[in-house]
Amino acid sequence: MLNRLTNSLDFHGQALALRSERQRLLASNIANADTPGYVARDMDFASALRQATGSASGGLPSTLNTSTAGHIAAATGARAEPNLLYASASQTNLDRNSVDMDRERAAFADNSVKYEATLRFINGNVRTMLDAIKGQ
Template sequence: MLNQLTSSIDFQGQALTLRAERQRLIASNIANADTPGYVSRDINFSQALRDATGGQTPRLGTVGRLDTTQAGHIAGTGASPVAANLLYSNVSQTSLDNNTVDMDRERASFADNAVKYEATLTFVSGSVRSMLDAIKGGQA
């Protein structure tokens, strides 16, 4: 029982981290809506979550990998699931300054991701509450 609760919290924690990172990317896209040549970015959330929780190596190989060349070097942790699953947006409408940010799509993605972030936070809160109830033995 306890193992199931902790694995659920671990999974939801990874999802929360990825949702926050996706929100940061979308906010960056919105902030750069008027920057000439800026290419809108996003992540493949489901693939990044699979990579983060399944122990698989990221899809794009060794992006961000650090090699140690001396005995005193500290080994890197490898690529983050977000860095490995970073995507660039396809142009939905052409612009004279080659900026690919579509504000309508970005605002919708921002709102959708915010709702999913709140839902994930609710799941984590419920899991922690269940764990505390189990520890207390149902006593208030």
């Protein structure tokens, strides 16, 4: 029973971290909308979540090894730089900037709503655990 609760919290925690990272990417795209040559970045959230939770490798979490003592240990989850994608320009621009503000704003709003939903799932799980611990 405890494993199911921890697994659920771990899953939602990973999803929250990835949503946060995606929000950072989208905000960076919006901030660089007028930067010549800037190419918008995004992530495939579903595959990044599978990779972060270990679902892509048969249940084992994917980790990176450090080959030298001076290397920084790789973080699992959002900071492991999920496979970032480049956005193709919806219109040709003279400055070769691929940021489409309508697309970025819509993705930003969608991701914000999903971030909030993930927070609500975590709050609900914690509240359920506290109620179970307290008893009736």
